[in-house]
Amino acid sequence: MRPNSDSGQNRSAAQSLLLAELAQICGQPNLLSQGDLSAWERDWRGRSHGKALAVARPDSTEQVAQVVQACARHGASIVPQGGNTGLVVGSTPDASGTQVVLSLQRMNQVLCVDKANLTMTVQAGCILQNLQEVARQEGLLFPLSLAAEGSCTIGGNLATNAGGTQVLRYGNARELCLGLQVVNAQGQIWEGLSGLRKDNTGYDLRDLFVGSEGTLGVITAATLKLYPLPAAQITAWAAVPTMEQAVALLGAAQLHLSASLTGFEVMGQFALSLVAKHFDALRVPFYKNSGFCVLLENSDAQSPEHAREMLERLLEDAMEQGLVSDAVIAQSVTQAQQLWHVREAIPLAQAQEGLNIKHDISVPISRIPEFVQHTNALLEREIAGVRMVNFGHLGDGNLHYNVQAPEGQDAQLFLQSQEARVNALVYDSVRAFGGSISAEHGVGGLKVHELEHHKSPVALGMMRAIKRALDPQDLLNPGRVLRV
Ligand SMILES: Cc1cc2nc3c(=O)[nH]c(=O)nc-3n(C[C@H](O)[C@H](O)[C@H](O)COP(=O)(O)OP(=O)(O)OC[C@H]3O[C@@H](n4cnc5c(N)ncnc54)[C@H](O)[C@@H]3O)c2cc1C
Structure with missing residues (x-):
């Protein structure tokens, strides 16, 4: 069901068949294929507005597995989506009108809280803020915290290995996760919902899926660490x-x-x-x-x-x-x-001020002052009047180093004419200071090119081998994170 693969008529017959199957799996009201779907099609920053074939909203892991199987049979690619608050254009469909957005929003149940084990097991579509509240009601703390917590989901947090404001003490989403349940690209369910803190039994599949941004599997549930309040x-x-x-x-x-x-x-x-x-x-x-x-x-x-x-x-x-x-x-x-x-x-x-060029970077903490001074000077020399919006999680060496157009200049025009140049200057500087071009937001569709430029060929080769092994049809979020 890739564009160009079929004649328009055949394609639309195949699409109708898939839509009928998906409606049967999720229930007709939970398969959205008409009307205004922009809430699922447009990214949070308004930088990309795709076109979905449909939005499927399953309410169980079994339904997710069946949706993936149906899409695999029809060769339709899938874009997993949680709260759609991601900042790197990873959760919205491309413009082809052939991709299925798989929304986890209806899978929002807390499955259990194990106070003695200091864990809770939850479905992937739970809103982060609700999980913090559930933990608090039990006299416990779930420390993951970020400004989008009222809308983002734990599945999205794990898929992006989100950071936030408490990483300094409790670590990223990865460190807060003990186990996962995942539907793989073949539509099989991997039951990895372990509450174990020690388990050295071979390759760590959990860590493979955490941070994979929907490209290796669909996270359907997770067992999370809790702490005393x-x-x-x-x-x-x-x-x-x-x-x-x-x-x-x-x-x-x-x-x-x-x-x-x-x-x-x-x-x-x-x-x-x-x-x-x-x-x-x-x-x-x-x-x-x-x-x-x-x-x-x-x-x-x-x-x-x-x-x-x-x-x-x-x-x-x-x-x-x-x-x-x-x-x-x-x-x-x-x-x-x-x-x-x-x-x-x-x-x-910043969003109200207008479009800007965002960089979510990390540099060893000891080098941040020098990095900021050096990069500010570089940009000011190249683009007179440019304004830097610096903020972030200094305790983790993570800066949001964003670049706004000079006062009075049209933000859209600034982006069109300067984005590539600004990115090159900032990312080259990040590399020179031993940093990373994506500290916590991920790669999505926005930084694929940058990753190819900055990651070593050996690392990229191993990443591609993993993607090909787990998703040989390139069905899951194709083109995001890396091109195979
Ligand atoms: C105001 C604001 C502040 C933010 N602050 C921070 C911050 O401090 N730290 C930080 O790390 N991020 C931050 N973010 C970015 C964003 O909130 C996080 O990336 C968040 O983890 C995304 O969760 P989501 O449910 O919205 O995922 P989505 O945006 O829906 O998806 C993000 C990615 O994960 C994939 N995905 C989603 N759900 C699943 C699933 N169940 N299985 C497999 N793949 C899935 C998608 O395909 C996509 O690639 C901020 C965003 C906003 C808007």
């Missing part, structure tokens, strides 16, 4: 003059707070000015007079008082050393949430 989470906001001082403050925080440091986010002045501009209701502290602001979170097992004292001591010392020029510690949960909202509003404020 900390007695307190105290948040502070600090103004730091330069990125060097932000990195020095991170070092001091790691020394003082050790494992109780659960968040360390950095935000550049221009990024914060966009929040102030587009979100009237949010108060953005100290940003006008400092190059960067930092959000710190201290999660303490003892008490709120202890957590606060630790943070106070850290910030007093940092001020004495000249690392911090101003700081505030949230006095209530509401105040802490307001500070986090400012951080989370940056991607939204």
Whole structure:
């Protein structure tokens, strides 16, 4: 059912047959093939609007398996989709009108919580925020947290190996996952829902599917790690003059707070000015007079008082050393949430400001100040007036290094004329500093070309061999991550 493979008439007969089979599997109301499907066809950033043959919305693993089998029989490729919040054009169909979007949204049940094993087993379509809430109701913590948590699904989080704000202490989605259930490209169900923390029995299939962005299998359920809820989470906001001082403050925080440091986010002045501009209701502290602001979170097992004292001591010392020029510690949960909202509003404020060139990169933490200085200077020299929106998870060496058009310039035109040049400059600089061109968002359809350029031929060869072995028909999200 690839375009060009058949005459229009045959193709449409084959498509009708497939649609009838899919409707039988999922139930007619759960097979969408007419009307406005843009919620499934357009990516979150509005950079790509594809055309799906249909959106199939199964509600069980068996139905997913049958959908995959039917598509495989008809040679129709499949684009798995969760919350469609991905930022690299990985979850939406291409423009051919022949791909089936396989939406996991209806598979949103928590299957069990095992408090003694500190795990929960959930279906792939569960919204991340709902899982955090379920854990909290049990007096436990599911630490994965990111600004899209109200819409993204755990299946999507695992498929992209999502990061977010708590990686510093708890790791990426990969580290929070003990087991998976997956439907492979042949429509077979792999039952890997283990709650084991130790299992050295050959190749780690779980780790193969985590981060594979829907190209190797469809994740249908997962067993996830839970943690004891900390007695307190105290948040502070600090103004730091330069990125060097932000990195020095991170070092001091790691020394003082050790494992109780659960968040360390950095935000550049221009990024914060966009929040102030587009979100009237949010108060953005100290940003006008400092190059960067930092959000710190201290999660303490003892008490709120202890957590606060630790943070106070850290910030007093940092001020004495000249690392911090101003700081505030949230006095209530509401105040802490307001500070986090400012951080989370940056991607939204940027979207309101207009299209921009996004880079989700990582560099060894020690080299970030030099990287930022070097790359800023390079871009400013090449494109006068260009504006850098820098923010991200400094504690993980992960920066969102985004490039906005000069003031007053049309964003669309800027993208068309400068994107390739800006990407080349930024990614070459990332490589020179020993970094990665995708820290947490993945490759999707957006960075396939970049991956081919920056990954070693040996690594690409092994990745292609895996893809060919598991999905010889190239049915699952073809053209995403890598071309075979
Ligand atoms: C405002 C905002 C802030 C964000 N912040 C962060 C952040 O801090 N850290 C971060 O890592 N990401 C962040 N993201 C990106 C995004 O939220 C994550 O990539 C998220 O994990 C995607 O989940 P999803 O359910 O929306 O997946 P989708 O967007 O639907 O899909 C993403 C990819 O996973 C595949 N996929 C989805 N579900 C499955 C499944 N069940 N089985 C197999 N493959 C599947 C898709 O084919 C696609 O390739 C942010 C996004 C937004 C909009």
